[in-house]
């Protein structure tokens with residue numbers, strides 16, 4: 001078996017902060033964007049009051065990102081013209097972190113473009129000068145990726161289109177950042193069924209192109225992942241692909257511990273200085289075993305999966321074990 | 336629609352005859368919203384609101400600076416600005432960016448006419464900060480050049496100054512004829528000035544996608560005309576300018592499904608019984624819009640003064 005079988009219980013805060021992605025019993029693609037920074041209350045707790053989220057997995061996920069980047073540098077790329085957008089991203093995210101964690105993080109402007117970034121969770125106190133790379137231990141986008149759990153994609157807006165021209169993506173769900181770098185918004189979404197025909201993605205593009213600095217929007221996306229595995233990128237398919245046939249053979253208890261509902265909370269904002277767009281994607285994983293203990297979540301996930309059209313289930317890679325997932329969830333209905 | 340910012344005038348500079356430069360800070364002393372080079376703010380005044388380009392640094396700004404030309408016979412905005420004193424309160428809408436630098440440009444040619452230097456100045460500042468290839472042509476009436484010292488200090492010999500039309504026109508044509516592939520042109524100034532710049536560039540083969548104009552203050556969505564919404568139970572709601580139908584419905588205690596409040600998600604569709612909607616959303620197809628039997632109430636309004644809806 002290749003999947004990471006969790007040996008410990010899911011941490012309390014991961015259950016309480018889980019971003020459950022289904023507003024109704026039926027899931028279809030839509031331009032599901034809403035203003036960010038408003039908390040969503042759930043049966044277990046809440047999520048969504050901050051643009052960047054720091055939880056008990058913070059150090060572990062940052063270490064995981066470093067390991068992935070060391071093994072495969074193509075998860076990080078910056079096209080030359082994106083340099084100002086990288087600085088913008090770093091400053092923006094430092095300010096968001098300070099808002100989210102005022103007790104341990106701060107960004108202080110010293111004037112003349114000089115700043116001090118403090119992150120007591122990582123024991124960091126970093127002085128730097130805007131636009132001067134020599135004042136940072138590494139390039140600013142790469143640096144901020146050592147401070148946030150979110151994956152980052154920077155879009156350039158030109159020729160009436162959006163281009164994915166920089167980013168650090170270590171936790172992709174079945175896509176490849178290295179392959180997508182330099183593509184436009186519609187090309188990036190090319191593999192997704194239904195998006196073009198339904199107008200979902202052209203509307204999304206128009207919407208993003210009109211975003212103004214200071215406006216922050218969010219949306220959720222979801223899939224199922226076998227094992228607590230953040231990096232299910234296309235690059236690693238040979239590693240995780242075999243989990244899909246494997247999962248059909250395990251016993252019920254293992255199934256519940258291995259199959260995770262995976263939510264990506266994605267934030268979109270306009271970068272002020274460069275005029276670029278920042279796309280943040282934060283991944284949350286909850287084992288079915290925990291999901292099933294929250295009755296509204298269990299029932300709704302079963303309903304959504306049972307109803308999911310074939311083409312979407314196929315695209316999401318869950319088609320081979322979707323029926324078992326539905327049966328597993330339904331068997332846990334309260335009698 | 337957007338949150339207004341409370342500002343206070345902290346300094347006034349009248350050194351250049353007929354041009355007033357205002358420095359504004361947040362009334363509560365906090366850092367102001369960031370802005371993209373080339374952005375403007377709309378200041379509320381007695382008459383119709385006016386848009387002014389922000390000339391300063393847009394990263395964590397503690398002040399906003401605008402320079403306003405005095406137009407004695409013009410609309411109220413200019414006269415109102417010229418009547419302000421230090422300490423006066425001013426209300427602004429958040430900065431809007433419609434004239435941003437193109438990051439990928441191989442070279443950036445900035446062309447300013449008169450008070451049109453204001454958005455160009457913030458372009459220049461950011462080009463210098465990020466080491467972009469930049470050059471500036473600035474035409475103004477003798478003795479009436481705003482921000483001359485600042486431009487000289489930032490640009491050095493990359494800026495050229497003109498006080499007569501002929502030498503400006505000659506230099507402009509020569510400059511635009513001699514640019515690398517991937518150069519972008521940005522211009523701001525009086526309408527006739529920009530027309531001439533665009534004409535020169537077009538004649539030299541510049542494609543429209545590489546020419547950028549600042550027209551000042553075209554809001555993505557204007558506040559709209561007031562109208563009345565008649566509900567299924569006969570209630571009549573006033574929807575004033577600047578308030579969306581969705582907001583008016585919510586104000587009346589109706590629970591309307593909504594998500595984006597931007598006309599893209601499709602949640603807030605409302606059936607129209609009579610009256611003609613003014614569609615401003617991105618969600619409905621052209622056919623659905625033409626049918627005029629529904630509208631997205633978060634952004635769309637009424638063509639006339641009444642709309643009967645099925646709620």
Ligand code: HEM
Pocket residue numbers: 029030031032033153164174175176180188189190191192195200201204219221222223279315316
């Ligand atoms: C409002 C904005 C957006 C909408 C509505 C949207 C919608 C979607 C949808 C519905 C999917 C399919 C997901 C699934 O079934 O698992 C998808 C996939 C994806 N999206 Fe977006 N998206 C948006 C913004 C973005 C942005 C800004 C990026 C950044 C570049 C992005 C990158 C991707 C990628 C890489 C995929 C995977 C495509 C593949 O399979 O190769 N999306 N998106």
Ligand code: FES
Pocket residue numbers: 592593594595596597598599600601602603604616618631632633634
């Ligand atoms: S609330 Fe999204 S279209 Fe109106």
